[in-house]
Amino acid sequence: MDRAWTWEHEVPPRWLLADEYSGDLNVLSLPMALCAEIDGLFVDPEPPAAETYTLLGCDPAGSLRETLRHIGTDRAWLPRVILDPLHDPHQPPPADCHRYDRGCSCAVELMDVQVIGHRPSIFGAGLVDIDLRGHSLILPEQHWPPAQPLEGTTGFLLSDHDDQDLGRCHSTAGVFRERRPPPLHPVTLIGCQPETPLRPLLAHPSPHRRRLQVALYAVDQTGLAVPTGQALFATMTDSRASRLSEGLLDITVDGGIDEPFPVGAREIWQMWHRGRPTQPNLWAAYDRVLRHEWAGAALRHHRQERPDLPSGYTFHLDGRFVTDIEGFYCAVGEAVNGPGGYFGWNLDALADCVQGEWGAAAPFHLVWHHAEVARRHLVSGYDRPTYDQRRWGPATTLHDLLDILADGGSTVDLR
Incomplete structure (x- = not known):
């Protein structure tokens, strides 16, 4: 981003907040604030916890069927199990779900799957219920998988990452359920110089008008700003004089950054700040x-x-x-x-x-x-x-x- 600000403080700016989301072409990439630091931009995430699932009324095939013979050993493991929902062919598919040769495009993926048990199923002779432990592919921006199977789902076709057939099942337990959203890490903008568009928002009585929708840029010691790929969508809840320098503010927001950088990445970005x-x-x-x-x-x-x-x-x-x-x-x-x-x-x-x-x-x-x-x-x-x-x-x-x-x-x- 071309430099469009002045900075007269001893502590150097390292981060730029820029408006890229207002929808007004005249204010895209408009500087909103320069900050010396952002507390909450570098956070080590908690490792994802394994979940337990059950495939109900399952007719296993291929490597899934083979794993049932090795439960309790390292061989009772699959890298990925993909569940393609089946729907009544005489009914239109659910919204945003499109049929293709195998099933429906609204698939769910289970990864790093350990098969931990199986037993006869009440859904029919020769069918089994299979217990699994692994991780579901969750895309936070899409809230996927949903809490309930899509309306009209009549079963699931099963396959692996190489599209090899693993059989089918009648329904599932544990895959579709309410999940807690990922934790929001608190964010404080430290040593900030609000630019002209941000100043009236800081004092506005309406929380809606104090909403920030900004992209984060890294600023090097020459003043060059480059996009970090990070964004901040949150409401400013407090501002106070910063101890870093007279005229600067520390601004608290009520939300966080969806996927912060790991803590160790701070050193990398500091290196680039120097050149x-x-x-x-x-x-x-x-x-x-x-x-x-x-x-x-x-x-x-x-x-x-x-x-x-x-x-x-x-x-x-x-x-x-x-x-x-x-x-x-x-x-x-x-x-x-x-x-x-x-x-x-x-x-x-x-x-x-x-x-x-x-x-x-x-x-x-x-x-x-x-x-x-x-x-x-x-x-x-x-x-x-x-x-x-x-x-x-x-x-x-x-x-x-x-x-x-x-x-x-x-x-x-x-x-």
Whole structure:
């Protein structure tokens, strides 16, 4: 964001709140406040608790049926169970639910599933009730899965992440139920300078008029502001003089940030505040969670206007610390765009980057040094990254990465 403010305080601003949600094209990205700190932006989330479910009146097939023979062992486990609701074909499907070959588009996914028991079912001879323990795919912005099955549901088709048939069941218990919303972490805007649009709202008697709907930008020491991908939707409940500097305010809001950064990411954003990293492999000391945050910060600070290096260019990837998929994204970002560089932070993003316009024109040549590290660590299996429950699933392998690079026309020399 172009600089559109003045700051005359000793403590530097690190965060900008900008209006991007008013719907008025004339005020998009309008600065609302500059703040020295945001208490509540960096919070370590609680690990998701496992839930217990029962598939009722189940006719299991495939690997689900096989697990019933191994209950009590590690083999009674499935990476994912997808429940596709069935509906009366003579009735229209529920709203926002569209039929396709297998069932209905309003599917529910259970992940990291342990089969813990089974017994004969009252729903029919040969059918069983199967008890599971795992995690449901919950998208907070959609409040999914709902508290009740969709109206008209007559059963569920079961499948795994590879679309292999696991059978069907009559109904479920524990999948559809009231769930507590994720906790809201309190947020205080510390050492803030309200800009002109925010000043009258702070004193307005109506809570509705004190509502903030702002995007959060990180401000570096030169005054450049870059989007963080975070937003704050909350009502200002209190403001008071800040101890940081005369003329600044501490502002309390009644809500929080949906998915705060982990606490350790504060150090990463502070590093970027001081300027772009100048040394390679500074990310290597971080764990998987913070390597992911490093790549995210690199994405936010990527300058898209920078021209690609020409097609056919040779890049050198330092593979000494590629002990996980997050380490690969950090390493390939630096190989292409230098220390702190970005070149993808998930498979879809990598596939996009190899097509060009992210620092390297396609095709290019990649020399992957110390590739034996990735050969040992980027292997098949099941991945449980704790920072994003929705990413649980099959691990990304070295072969997967090589396929994406090859699909972009690039060549890789593993050394």
